[in-house]
Each structure stands twice: as C-alpha cells, then as structure tokens.
Amino acid sequence: MTQNLTELLRAMPKAELHIHIEGSLEPELIFEMARRNGVAIPYASVEDLRKAYAFTNLQSFLDIYYAGASVLLKEQDFHDMAWAYLLRAKADNVIRAEIFFDPQTHTARGVSMETVINGLHRACTNAKSQLGIDAELILCFLRHLSEEEAFDTLEQALPYRDKFIGVGLDSSEVGHPPEKFARVFAKCRQQGLHLVAHAGEEGPPAYVWSALDVLKVERIDHGVQSVKDPALVQRLAKDRIPLTVCPLSNLKLCVFPTLKEHNIRQLLDAGLCATLNSDDPAYFGGYMNDNFVQTFEATGLTKAHAYRLAKNSFEGSFADDAKKREYVQRLDAAFAARGG
Numbered sequence: 001m002t003q004n005l006t007e008l009l010r011a012m013p014k015a016e017l018h019i020h021i022e023g024s025l026e027p028e029l030i031f032e033m034a035r036r037n038g039v040a041i042p043y044a045s046v047e048d049l050r051k052a053y054a055f056t057n058l059q060s061f062l063d064i065y066y067a068g069a070s071v072l073l074k075e076q077d078f079h080d081m082a083w084a085y086l087l088r089a090k091a092d093n094v095i096r097a098e099i100f101f102d103p104q105t106h107t108a109r110g111v112s113m114e115t116v117i118n119g120l121h122r123a124c125t126n127a128k129s130q131l132g133i134d135a136e137l138i139l140c141f142l143r144h145l146s147e148e149e150a151f152d153t154l155e156q157a158l159p160y161r162d163k164f165i166g167v168g169l170d171s172s173e174v175g176h177p178p179e180k181f182a183r184v185f186a187k188c189r190q191q192g193l194h195l196v197a198h199a200g201e202e203g204p205p206a207y208v209w210s211a212l213d214v215l216k217v218e219r220i221d222h223g224v225q226s227v228k229d230p231a232l233v234q235r236l237a238k239d240r241i242p243l244t245v246c247p248l249s250n251l252k253l254c255v256f257p258t259l260k261e262h263n264i265r266q267l268l269d270a271g272l273c274a275t276l277n278s279d280d281p282a283y284f285g286g287y288m289n290d291n292f293v294q295t296f297e298a299t300g301l302t303k304a305h306a307y308r309l310a311k312n313s314f315e316g317s318f319a320d321d322a323k324k325r326e327y328v329q330r331l332d333a334a335f336a337a338r339g340g
C-alpha cells in the first residue's frame, strides 16, 4: 500500500459506531484498577493476562472480557476507562464515537447504574469540551440473560435517560435470537431511544432479518454473515441499513480465517452502508486506525473505499443532519488537502 494512502487513512476524520467500552480496558489499566480496588485477578502479570488473549470464537473471548470488567467498581473507574479510550480515539482522528456499555456486567456485581452511567457520561462530556470529540453512549442488553432482566435494566437506567442515546444487544449470539427481546425493544422505541443490535456476527442471516423486522433496529452491528442471503443484501442496500463491521475482531474470533478473506470489499461493492470499527480494541490488537490500515493492506481497498467508509460512518451515525453535513465537510477538506 502507498504511504500516501496509509497517511490518508490515519488522518481522515471518522466516526466509530461499534466500540464496547469494557473492551477498551487495556491489561495495564486492569492491573492498576485491581490494585487500587483490592480486586483479585487470576493472572500474575500484564504479560500473563495478554497471553490469555488467544480466542477461538466469540464465547472464548466473552469469558475473559467479563472477567476483565470485574475490576471496575467506582465512578472514577468508569470515567478513567472511557477517557483512556477517548484519548486513543482522538489520536486516530475519530471525531464522533457512539460507545456501547454493558451495565448488567456491573449491576450484577453490586455496582449501581448511577455509578456506571455517571462515570462514563462525565468522560463523554469532557471529550466534547477538551478533545473536540462528540461522544455518546448506547446501553447494551446482554442477550444470554432473559428479557425480564433486560426490562429490569431499562427501568434502572431510565432515570438517566438523557445520558444515553440508544440501546443495543450484545453478548453470546447463537441460541439467543433478536426476537427474544421484542417487547423490551418496543418499549425502548416508545422512549425515543435509537435501536441497534449485534446480528450476523456468528449467527445466521435469519437473525439479521429479525433484528430489522422484529426489533426494528436502525443499524446492524457486524452483519457480515448477511452475504449468505442475497435477498437480505438487497434489503440492506435498499434501506441503507448501516453495518458496523469490525475486521480485526472478526479475525481474532475466527469469523474469517485471514484478513485477506474478509468480505468488507464485497459489502462495499454491493453498495451497502458498511463502516469500519474496533469492537474491543484492547483484546483484538487494534484501535480504529489499526483496523483501517491492516484491512486496506490485506484486502487491497482503495482511496475511493476510504472516502466511502468514512462517509458511511457519518451517515450511519445518530448525529443530527447539520452535524452530519459538518462531518462530511471536514472529510472533504482532509481529502482536498491530500490531492482530492
């Protein structure tokens, strides 16, 4: 790949639409928080923990990811985790971040919803004033738990309704289809929350269909299995449903055997509103620009694809129209400054 394209990928403004904030917790910060909170972790050192990051599928990752989150106890911990991510995002020229958080991972350990949301939200507010990043929160329900538990979580979160913009659905996909959460998503819709769901990461195209038609989500997280169903690809194209694709995550969780075999080019060339994202950067070996550079290197994507991916990230965001126009102007300026 030319140095010019690498530099453009790094420098261009972009939005990140698929980042689990608990997945941005680096081993160093896990150890630091374990120490300051007196939480025992079953690893001798940062290197020892990092060595455990060898995954065979989604579940093998989730087991370690939930264990890592157990060091988060205080509002300051949630703030510090999000702030560390936002500093990395700034370095990658991310100008908007829509950040997932998994409150059930914390409330199940006795941490209050108030602690979780206030800590994360303070970091987002500071990101706007100090880093120039528009950062918003999306509350995710854990799909391996029941819909009743999701309702309970929503009830606990509604007093903080003004501090998150939407809800999502994550955790173990296969065996937990979107329709399991039909009623709670309907209630979130009534609340005016934006709706997204992980679907078609490991699960079948049927899960993408039901995320769209039963949950009525506005975006699909991952969605890479959609190519197995041409009618679904047509639907995603017709309605310009954004897919928040995470190539390094897919590689590390063995969704694709190599990055070269990833289907991002197929998705883009089919006219889909696909975007690139980091998912759980501390676990998958890369933040936004690592995902861009490594994916472009492996698959031979071009400058035109780079523009399209950044533009899709703004179009697919939940920013208002005036903001979206401003983001695209900044993108155009970055391209113009590097020869159009």
Ligand SMILES: Nc1ncnc2[nH]cnc12
Pocket: 020, 023, 058, 065, 170, 171, 172, 173, 198, 201, 249, 279, 280
């Ligand atoms: N890639 C992923 N899929 C499902 N749930 C997740 N939680 C964190 N990362 C996830």
Ligand SMILES: [Zn+2]
Pocket: 018, 020, 170, 198, 221, 279
């Ligand atoms: Zn995810």
